[in-house]
Amino acid sequence: MSGGDAPEGVYLLGEGARTARDRSSPRGTRTRPRGRAGGATHLARWSTVAPRSTSDVTSLSLTTPVSPVLTRRDALVRGVAVVGVLGAGAALAGCSTSSGPDAATRTAQQLAPLARAAGEDAVAARALAAQTPDRAAALRVIADDRDVHARSLTDEVSRLSADLVPSASPTSSAAPSAPSTPVVTTVDALRGRLSGARTATADLAVTSDGYRAGLLGSIAASLTTLVEVQLG
Secondary structure, eight states, X not given: OOSSSOXXXXXXXXXXXXXXXXXXXXXXXXXXXXXXXXXXXXXXXXXXXXXXXXXXXXXHHHHSOOOOOOOHHHHHHXXXXXXXXXXXXXXXXHHHHTTSOOHHHHHHHHHHHHHHHHHHHXXXXXXXXXXXXXXXXHHHHHHHHHHHHHHHHHHHHHHHOGGGGGGSOOOTTSOTTSOOOOSXXXXXXXXXXXXXXXXXXXXXXXXXXXXXXXXXXXXXXXXXXXXXXXXX
């Protein structure tokens, strides 16, 4: 008997005892045998265990999630939903921007009073020319220049917002049936109006750009000439 092997009698006794225990224990639980011979027998007995049944594998495969296939009908439904969402967003954006006037309308609202004032100045200057013969020539120049101012400003208002054109008073070159009551009856009062119009026009020219800034700048320069030269 070598030093590493157990005696034969002991081994058989141990093997029989182990076999008895295996029979009494539940399936799947094994007592680890002692020694090399017991270990080999243990491995041989475990190698005979049947693999998992086919039904178990099938049940696992059936529970595995499968990615859904996008059909043409689903794609169309989703496309319609996206278009609906975008349309609703555009409608909301339109509502938010329509709550007030746009930039062009706001500019037209600033120019309309200047056009109306120019037309009123032209009517007043012609009326004063008939009443003061000694200043008639200068007053007629003022009336003609303010007519030009009124027409230029009215054209710009019409370009920006046609709805605001009727708010500008007609100029002195309009039809004779148009109302032409002078807003002032003295030369000094007319000078004051022209000075106020020059300030308002110059202020608006500073905040404008492009053609509009040039138009307002030229009108402001013309008003300076009318006040300081024609009525100076």
